[in-house]
Amino acid sequence: MRRDEIVTGASQGGAAARRGGGRGTTGRRRASHSLEAVISEAVAILDESGEPGLTFRALAARLGTGVGSIYWYVSSKDELLERAADSVLAGVLAQTAHVGTDPDPIADVRAIAIAFYEATVNRPWLGAYFLQDSGTQINGLTLYDRMGRQVMRLDLTRRQQFDAVSAVMAFVVGVAADRGQDPPQEVRDGRVSADEFVADFRAQIRELGEQDFPFLFNIADEFAAHDDAEQFRAGLDLLLAGIRQQAAG
Amino acid sequence: MRRDEIVTGASQGGAAARRGGGRGTTGRRRASHSLEAVISEAVAILDESGEPGLTFRALAARLGTGVGSIYWYVSSKDELLERAADSVLAGVLAQTAHVGTDPDPIADVRAIAIAFYEATVNRPWLGAYFLQDSGTQINGLTLYDRMGRQVMRLDLTRRQQFDAVSAVMAFVVGVAADRGQDPPQEVRDGRVSADEFVADFRAQIRELGEQDFPFLFNIADEFAAHDDAEQFRAGLDLLLAGIRQQAAG
DNA sequence: CTAGCGTATAGAACAGCGTTCGATCACCGA
DNA sequence: TCGGTGATCGAACGCTGTTCTATACGCTAG
Numbered sequence: 008m009r010r011d012e013i014v015t016g017a018s019q020g021g022a023a024a025r026r027g028g029g030r031g032t033t034g035r036r037r038a039s040h041s042l043e044a045v046i047s048e049a050v051a052i053l054d055e056s057g058e059p060g061l062t063f064r065a066l067a068a069r070l071g072t073g074v075g076s077i078y079w080y081v082s083s084k085d086e087l088l089e090r091a092a093d094s095v096l097a098g099v100l101a102q103t104a105h106v107g108t109d110p111d112p113i114a115d116v117r118a119i120a121i122a123f124y125e126a127t128v129n130r131p132w133l134g135a136y137f138l139q140d141s142g143t144q145i146n147g148l149t150l151y152d153r154m155g156r157q158v159m160r161l162d163l164t165r166r167q168q169f170d171a172v173s174a175v176m177a178f179v180v181g182v183a184a185d186r187g188q189d190p191p192q193e194v195r196d197g198r199v200s201a202d203e204f205v206a207d208f209r210a211q212i213r214e215l216g217e218q219d220f221p222f223l224f225n226i227a228d229e230f231a232a233h234d235d236a237e238q239f240r241a242g243l244d245l246l247l248a249g250i251r252q253q254a255a256g
Numbered sequence: 257m258r259r260d261e262i263v264t265g266a267s268q269g270g271a272a273a274r275r276g277g278g279r280g281t282t283g284r285r286r287a288s289h290s291l292e293a294v295i296s297e298a299v300a301i302l303d304e305s306g307e308p309g310l311t312f313r314a315l316a317a318r319l320g321t322g323v324g325s326i327y328w329y330v331s332s333k334d335e336l337l338e339r340a341a342d343s344v345l346a347g348v349l350a351q352t353a354h355v356g357t358d359p360d361p362i363a364d365v366r367a368i369a370i371a372f373y374e375a376t377v378n379r380p381w382l383g384a385y386f387l388q389d390s391g392t393q394i395n396g397l398t399l400y401d402r403m404g405r406q407v408m409r410l411d412l413t414r415r416q417q418f419d420a421v422s423a424v425m426a427f428v429v430g431v432a433a434d435r436g437q438d439p440p441q442e443v444r445d446g447r448v449s450a451d452e453f454v455a456d457f458r459a460q461i462r463e464l465g466e467q468d469f470p471f472l473f474n475i476a477d478e479f480a481a482h483d484d485a486e487q488f489r490a491g492l493d494l495l496l497a498g499i500r501q502q503a504a505g
Numbered sequence: 506c507t508a509g510c511g512t513a514t515a516g517a518a519c520a521g522c523g524t525t526c527g528a529t530c531a532c533c534g535a
Numbered sequence: 536t537c538g539g540t541g542a543t544c545g546a547a548c549g550c551t552g553t554t555c556t557a558t559a560c561g562c563t564a565g
Contacts, residue, residue: 229415230418248501
């Protein structure tokens with residue numbers, strides 16, 4: 008996979024320069040696809056069965072086509088995953104299009120970060136692929152820029168602005184990577200309830216002993232009761248408090 | 257892969273209950289291995305060629321054994337990766353064994369976070385696998401606890417302690433995931449120098465235009481000049497400042 | 506109307522992967 | 536001496552990403 012060129016949504020880019028469109032002016036051929044259809048179906052598979060579930064054969068079957076056809080739109084599985092991740096970012100961008108009006112710039116940063124986070128909920132596969140793309144994929148850059156515009160309104164040096172935006176983005180990705188992997192197979196299947204799982208985990212922490220793991224022991228109840236989204240916002244607010252303090256002098 | 261049991265280093269755990277040891281009392285048999293040898297060699301391969309480079313056949317060749325033998329020590333590739341990640345964490349723990357003496361607890365948290373971060377430098381494969389393990393692998397939990405002990409010294413509620421430690425860990429992982437994916441293949445191979453790559457990227461950002469991407473345009477020079485480790489510390493300090501402020505009241 | 510070209514579809518074939526399985530070996534207590 | 540157990544090994548299986556070639560369709564030139 009190349010990363011030395013910024014890939015915009017519609018134009019250039021190796022074998023994937025082929026645009027969708029599918030239907031021309033008249034009827035269709037054998038089976039008409041499009042880049043958008045390929046990627047949205049890929050996202051659907053990823054959401055249902057995760058990254059291991061996304062195979063070219065499974066995707067082809069779902070599109071009612073052959074494996075070879077997919078390679079007309081996408082040159083490798085890496086590119087497929089990149090485009091899938093980027094298409095999710097497009098949704099985040101749409102949701103944060105209005106941002107930039109709040110008198111407090113940090114409130115806007117917060118809104119963007121939360122929208123970004125929420126897009127990763129129930130999408131474990133995104134965590135690993137996000138920042139991999141954000142460097143070169145257009146939607147990742149746009150999101151980065153959108154957050155940066157708000158930070159520019161603060162009284163910070165350029166370097167401080169750069170560091171602040173990078174920190175917030177890294178934090179969101181880190182939380183996403185964590186949260187995504189959390190519930191094991193048994194819980195996803197429904198074989199074990201979430202409450203049972205949490206209770207088991209708490210019991211196991213307790214068994215480790217207070218002497219050897221005082222913090223874990225101390226925190227066991229909080230773990231059992233905590234809400235992921237709430238914890239994300241709590242951490243985000245700590246980071247934003249640091250930024251605000253820096254901007255204040 | 258199960259995640260409902262905490263896997264300690266030496267004891268239970270499915271097929272991998274088999275401990276190393278290798279040499280018994282006398283001479284060896286055909287070829288004597290050990291769990292430690294398998295995992296340290298796996299880490300070596302991961303460091304050299306990344307996750308796709310780690311195959312059972314490559315690992316077997318390097319150990320001078322057959323593929324089947326590896327399954328005696330490890331029950332799947334997932335477990336191999338988990339143990340590899342956890343073995344790196346063991347190094348972080350060794351490096352932070354002394355921590356806990358600073359009068360300022362936050363300085364200790366900082367030291368642990370930096371040691372953790374530094375272990376991820378030049379180990380792109382770690383990012384994706386870290387927090388996946390830290391929930392159930394013993395070294396991940398130990399690291400979590402070690403950082404938590406320092407936070408316990410602060411004037412925070414249990415919930416605040418929990419959130420603070422989780423935030424710092426997530427931030428480190430997020431940065432690691434980012435930094436790991438950054439240099440593309442050409443740079444790693446040496447075909448393109450790092451300076452050239454950065455210069456190209458800056459030029460491409462400039463081409464996007466100041467109107468559409470004001471922040472990126474503004475930051476282009478900073479990007480070209482920035483140091484990853486420095487930026488990590490800058491972000492970490494923002495987060496720690498927020499924690500300190502919360503502890504102060 | 507048709508010849509031909511570019512776009513797009515389709516599936517057979519290939520190398521390589523993780524994983525399973527049975528055969529084999531080395532040691533050890535009886 | 537002899538099973539039994541711990542450990543090693545490689546052939547074999549099913550599946551994967553990817554490549555290749557053949558084919559069908561729509562459009563335009565003549």
